[in-house]
Amino acid sequence: MRKEGSQGKRQNNHKKRDFAKKQHFVDNSQENETKSQNDEIFFGKHVVFNIFKENKQVNKLFIQKGVSGQLIIDILELVKQQGVVYQEVPKSKLDELSNGGNHQGVVVTTPAFDYQNLEDIFALAEQRNEDPFILVLDGIEDPHNLGSILRTADAVGVHGVIIPKRRAVGLTGIVAKTSTGAIEHVPVVRVTNIAQAIDQLKEKGVWVFATAMDGQDMRSWNSKGAIALVIGNEGAGVSKLVEEKADETITIPMVGHVQSLNASVAAAVLMYEVARDRIPLPSSKI
Numbered sequence: 263m264r265k266e267g268s269q270g271k272r273q274n275n276h277k278k279r280d281f282a283k284k285q286h287f288v289d290n291s292q293e294n295e296t297k298s299q300n301d302e303i304f305f306g307k308h309v310v311f312n313i314f315k316e317n318k319q320v321n322k323l324f325i326q327k328g329v330s331g332q333l334i335i336d337i338l339e340l341v342k343q344q345g346v347v348y349q350e351v352p353k354s355k356l357d358e359l360s361n362g363g364n365h366q367g368v369v370v371t372t373p374a375f376d377y378q379n380l381e382d383i384f385a386l387a388e389q390r391n392e393d394p395f396i397l398v399l400d401g402i403e404d405p406h407n408l409g410s411i412l413r414t415a416d417a418v419g420v421h422g423v424i425i426p427k428r429r430a431v432g433l434t435g436i437v438a439k440t441s442t443g444a445i446e447h448v449p450v451v452r453v454t455n456i457a458q459a460i461d462q463l464k465e466k467g468v469w470v471f472a473t474a475m476d477g478q479d480m481r482s483w484n485s486k487g488a489i490a491l492v493i494g495n496e497g498a499g500v501s502k503l504v505e506e507k508a509d510e511t512i513t514i515p516m517v518g519h520v521q522s523l524n525a526s527v528a529a530a531v532l533m534y535e536v537a538r539d540r541i542p543l544p545s546s547k548i
Contacts, residue, residue, distance in 0.1 A: 302372050304435045305356070305365035307333045312443045313370055314340035321371040323348035326356055329367030337368060363436070375433035378449035380462060383422030386449060387488075390421070394468060394488045395536060397423045400456055400504050401495035402525055405431045409440025410526035411493070416444035418537040424451045424459055424490075460507045463490050470508045472500045473528065475521075477511030485536040493529045 304313060311333055313320065323341055325334070327350045341348050359369045387394040397420050402408050408431050415423055431437065432452065438445045453459040460470055471483070472492035492508060494500035505511065514523065514531055523531070 302375055302433075302435055303359055303361075303369060304372060304438050305360040305363055305369040306439050307331070307337070307366045307368055308442070309435075309439050310368045310370050311337050311340075312446060313372065314344065314346075316446055317344065318446075319372060320344075320346050322346070324351050324356060324359060324369040324371075325349070326351065326353050326365075326367035334367065360435075363439075375445075375450075377433070377452045378422065380422075380424075380451055380459070382449045383451065384466060387421045390419075392419070392421070392540070393486070394422075394466075394490075395420050395540070396463065396468065396490040397529070397533070398456060398460065398463075398470075398490050398492040398504075399423060399425045399430065400472075400492055400500050401426060401430045401498070402493070403429070403431055404496060404525075405434050405436040406440050407431075407496065407524070407526040408433075409437040409442075409445070411529045412437070412441040412448050412450070413444045414526070414530040414533055415448050416441075418533045419540065420448060420533065422449040422451060424453060424456070426456050427452050427454055456501075457503050457507050460490070460492075460504065464509075469510075472505045472508035472511050473513065473532070474500060474505060474511035475513055477513040479515055480512050480532060480535050481515065483512050483535065486539055489536070491529075491532055491536070493525055493532075496525045 304310060310323070314337060323337075323346055325338075325348055338348075353367075356365045356367065356369050359365075359371075383396060384394055395418075397411070397415055399408070399411065402411070402425065408425075412423065425432070433445060433450060451459075463470060466488075468488045468490050470490045470492065471485070473494060492500055492504060494504075500508075512532070514528060516523075
C-alpha cells in the first residue's frame with residue numbers, strides 16, 4: 263500500500279505547455295448530401311448547438327423541413343455567422359444519417375474528431391495548478407459507457423482520458439451525445455499501446471492504480487498527488503499486462519449478490535473518491 267507522500271519518489275519533469283484547443287476553419291465547399299467515409303455524425307439539438315457555439319469544424323448541417331424552436335433558431339444564426347453549408351431535408355434522411363437515433367430534427371457532419379496528446383494532459387494540469395488526474399480506459403467498447411465516463415470526468419476535474427486505438431470505442435456521435443458536451447472539455451488521447459502509455463505516465467511521476475476484485479479497499483486508498491486510474495473492459499476487466507504495469511490495485515466494496523458494477527458506474531464511484539480530496543468544501547455561511 264502506498265504511504266502518504268510516497269508519490270514523491272517520482273519526479274515530474276514534463277515541459278510546460280499551454281493547453282489550447284486547435285482552431286478550426288469551416289469548409290464551405292462541402293455540398294454532398296451524404297457524408298464522406300471519414301465524417302463523424304452528431305445529432306440532437308443541444309449537441310449540435312454546442313458544436314457551433316465552440317466554433318468547431320463542420321462539413322455540413324442537415325435540418326428537418328418544418329422543424330422549429332428557439333434552439334433551432336439559435337443554431338441557424340450561428341450557421342449563418344460561420345458560413346456553414348446547410349440543407350433542409352425530410353425526416354427520413356435524418357433517420358438514415360443518425361441510424362435511427364433521436365436527432366430532434368438536426369444532424370451535422372464533421373471531420374473525424376481531433377485527439378490530443380499526453381503533453382496536453384500535463385499542460386492542462388499545470389494550467390490549473392493541480393496534480394495530474396488521468397483516466398486510462400483499457401478497452402471500453404460501449405459508446406454510451408465512454409460518453410458517461412467523459413461526463414463524470416469533466417464534472418470532477420479529470421485532466422485527460424487515455425484510450426486504445428484497437429478493440430475499443432473511439433470518439434463518435436453517440437459518445438458526444440451521451441457526454442452532453444463534456445467531450446469538448448476533457449482531452450482524450452488515443453494510443454497504440456496502453457501498457458507503453460502507462461510507462462510514459464510513470465516517467466512523469468504519475469502513480470498508477472488499476473481496478474481489480476482483489477485490490478485494496480478504495481476507502482483506504484491514498485489518491486493524493488499525480489495519479490492515473492485504470493478502468494477495464496466491460497466484460498474482461500483490466501488486462502493482465504496492464505494490471506502488472508500498475509503500481510497498486512483497488513476495489514469497490516460490495517455486499518450484495520451481484521459483485522460487479524457497470525464500467526461507467528464503477529469509474530464514477532472511483533473518480534468521486536478521488537474528488538473528495540481535490541474539490542474543496544464550500545465555505546459555510548454564518
